Amino acid sequence: MAEHAGRRCCLGWDFSTQQVKVVAVDAELNVFYEDSVHFDRDLQEFGTQGGVHVHEDGLTVTSPVLMWVQALDIILEKMKASGFDFSQVLALSGAGQQHGSVYWKAGASQVLASLSPDLLLHEQLQTSCCLDRGSGANSPHHTGPLQPSRTLLRVPPSGISSWDVMPPGDAGKACFSISDCPVWMDSSTTAQCHQLEATVGGAQALSCLTGSRAYERFTGNQIAKLYQQNPEAYSHTERISLVSSFAASLFLGSHSPIDYSDGSGMNLLRIQDKVWSQACLGACAPHLEEKLGLPVPSCSVVGAISSYFVQRYGFPPGCKVVAFTGDNPASLAGMRLEEGDIAVSLGTSDTLFLWLQEPTPTLEGHIFCNPVDPQHYMALLCFKNGSLMREKIRDELASSSWSEFSKALQSTEIGNCGNLGFYFDVMEITPEIIGRHRFSAENHEVSAFPWDVEIRALIEGQFMAKKIHAEGLGYRVMPKTKILATGGASHNRDILQVLADVFGTPVYVIDTANSACVGSAYRAFHGLAAGTDVPFSEVVKLAPNPRLAAAPTPGASQVYEALLQRYAMLEQRILTQTRGPPE
Numbered sequence: 001m002a003e004h005a006g007r008r009c010c011l012g013w014d015f016s017t018q019q020v021k022v023v024a025v026d027a028e029l030n031v032f033y034e035d036s037v038h039f040d041r042d043l044q045e046f047g048t049q050g051g052v053h054v055h056e057d058g059l060t061v062t063s064p065v066l067m068w069v070q071a072l073d074i075i076l077e078k079m080k081a082s083g084f085d086f087s088q089v090l091a092l093s094g095a096g097q098q099h100g101s102v103y104w105k106a107g108a109s110q111v112l113a114s115l116s117p118d119l120l121l122h123e124q125l126q127t128s129c130c131l132d133r134g135s136g137a138n139s140p141h142h143t144g145p146l147q148p149s150r151t152l153l154r155v156p157p158s159g160i161s162s163w164d165v166m167p168p169g170d171a172g173k174a175c176f177s178i179s180d181c182p183v184w185m186d187s188s189t190t191a192q193c194h195q196l197e198a199t200v201g202g203a204q205a206l207s208c209l210t211g212s213r214a215y216e217r218f219t220g221n222q223i224a225k226l227y228q229q230n231p232e233a234y235s236h237t238e239r240i241s242l243v244s245s246f247a248a249s250l251f252l253g254s255h256s257p258i259d260y261s262d263g264s265g266m267n268l269l270r271i272q273d274k275v276w277s278q279a280c281l282g283a284c285a286p287h288l289e290e291k292l293g294l295p296v297p298s299c300s301v302v303g304a305i306s307s308y309f310v311q312r313y314g315f316p317p318g319c320k321v322v323a324f325t326g327d328n329p330a331s332l333a334g335m336r337l338e339e340g341d342i343a344v345s346l347g348t349s350d351t352l353f354l355w356l357q358e359p360t361p362t363l364e365g366h367i368f369c370n371p372v373d374p375q376h377y378m379a380l381l382c383f384k385n386g387s388l389m390r391e392k393i394r395d396e397l398a399s400s401s402w403s404e405f406s407k408a409l410q411s412t413e414i415g416n417c418g419n420l421g422f423y424f425d426v427m428e429i430t431p432e433i434i435g436r437h438r439f440s441a442e443n444h445e446v447s448a449f450p451w452d453v454e455i456r457a458l459i460e461g462q463f464m465a466k467k468i469h470a471e472g473l474g475y476r477v478m479p480k481t482k483i484l485a486t487g488g489a490s491h492n493r494d495i496l497q498v499l500a501d502v503f504g505t506p507v508y509v510i511d512t513a514n515s516a517c518v519g520s521a522y523r524a525f526h527g528l529a530a531g532t533d534v535p536f537s538e539v540v541k542l543a544p545n546p547r548l549a550a551a552p553t554p555g556a557s558q559v560y561e562a563l564l565q566r567y568a569m570l571e572q573r574i575l576t577q578t579r580g581p582p583e
């Protein structure tokens with residue numbers, strides 16, 4: 001019997017941009033099982049790159065909803081095949097890439113409630129093809145391959161011994177009004193953003209209300225676009241989920257509510273009193289409140305696992321489902337962030353987030369409701385050109401090898417002899433700049449750097465931007481401050497060394513880079529104590545402490561002090577050149 005059989009545990013899921021991941025955490029808070037399904041590699045029939053389809057306009061970015069469902073099928077079948085003892089799962093929770101939205105078609109709730117344990121989920125939750133064909137928003141005119149047919153996955157992916165045979169014809173019922181879901185990388189809703197801000201009295205007014213000015217990827221603006229461009233699909237939609245609450249719904253067998261923390265990334269939730277803003281709902285689309293359902297505290301138990309999972313996989317019938325949340329809020333839980341610490345997530349996106357007592361919304365960055373303490377908040381900055389940008393430069397200059405990439409960081413000097421670079425192949429969120437811009441020590445724009453200088457300029461530039469924009473939010477590094485790093489690139493010690501040097505702060509990591517999964521499992525344990533007022537910090541106090549991964553090099557802070565000022569000045573120069581002087 002496998003080593004992980006028979007251990008009482010909670011599961012933590014993460015439906016992120018490039019993969020679905022799971023961890024199992026035992027009662028002593030040790031991670032004893034980890035698995036993932038990578039969309040590009042394991043579900044190639046969907047033709048995604050980095051988990052998404054970029055459409056012809058270069059702005060619209062979507063992911064197929066059935067890809068997420070199939071990824072869940074694959075992981076569960078892998079776990080079953082490996083002897084994972086589902087009967088020991090006391091509770092589960094999860095996370096989703098933030099802001100993305102799923103549109104459940106009328107009738108979907110009946111399908112969810114009556115799933116047959118003899119079939120895989122994706123066979124029963126087929127997409128409706130008629131509603132989104134050629135009708136504007138999110139119609140499948142992306143540059144990737146055409147929509148996969150409905151008869152997917154007849155061949156078992158590697159590592160899986162057998163698949164249920166797909167029944168002939170359209171066995172499943174149509175469950176989704178649109179098959180391609182808008183995701184966080186989308187930046188096609190500028191018009192809707194302007195409309196929303198105008199309705200509530202401007203960008204700052206919207207930020208005070210919802211924690212953020214209008215952002216293209218925020219769900220309210222995405223819903224407004226769908227309603228305007230594809231009203232038929234909108235009107236056939238019985239429920240709109242975030243990726244997080246969509247994933248929770250699969251486990252629940254009914255529509256799961258949206259939690260306060262992920263709900264804060266929609267430009268729709270009033271972050272102070274945690275109710276939908278009627279003004280914002282009205283500005284986006286009609287009847288929106290009924291399609292969203294009531295938001296709930298992030299630590300809510302939203303129900304027991306559906307009989308589908310009990311019968312097919314052997315989960316206990318009382319297994320609790322704790323509200324799923326956004327991947328960044330879940331990472332805050334997984335890293336057990338304390339006030340004064342900074343979390344830096346180096347996943348598909350790079351994000352930087354902090355624990356906040358009081359919200360002070362501004363025009364840059366976001367304030368979300370805190371996922372583990374209902375009285376508090378978190379601040380977040382998101383950088384779109386994260387891992388995929390680093391991968392591009394690695395592939396162009398370092399023979400597609402992270403160890404070659406690391407050699408460049410090791411062989412170049414701290415401060416890169418004054419050479420600075422901005423690398424934004426896609427329109428950046430923080431700040432809104434596109435393109436690659438390189439500057440010599442004399443601030444002259446140059447067209448190229450030697451390969452190793454380019455790699456250091458990329459990494460130093462990414463971390464200088466984080467420090468400058470965090471300070472813009474009012475954040476100051478204190479003597480006790482530590483950075484907690486997570487996400488795929490936190491495996492790379494040379495990247496973490498630059499992070500420590502630029503911030504002048506030690507960088508710590510937890511045992512797994514999957515902090516969103518671990519945080520979800522911790523949140524599930526917290527859910528088991530629901531109703532007892534036990535704080536989250538008490539539930540996770542025995543979790544392993546973060547480990548030091550990189551300490552600042554002596555003298556580095558002095559080098560970066562001057563460079564940070566130059567970086568900020570050059571960033572402003574590029575912004576002025578591209579969009580005119582600041583008002």
Ligand SMILES: Nc1ncnc2c1ncn2[C@@H]1O[C@H](COP(=O)(O)OP(=O)(O)O)[C@@H](O)[C@H]1O
Pocket residue numbers: 016017018019346347348349387388390391402486487488489490491492495
């Ligand atoms: N050794 C490494 N050095 C730098 N980046 C890495 C390394 N290993 C993995 N990555 C990056 O991690 C990214 C995936 O991070 P992950 O946190 O799993 O993403 P997500 O949760 O958004 O799917 C990959 O795109 C890859 O570029």
Ligand SMILES: O=C(CO)[C@@H](O)[C@H](O)COP(=O)(O)O
Pocket residue numbers: 016017018096097098099184217265326327328347348349350351380382
């Ligand atoms: O848009 C944001 C946060 O506001 C992104 O951070 C998404 O939540 C995607 O997360 P990853 O898949 O990159 O972890």
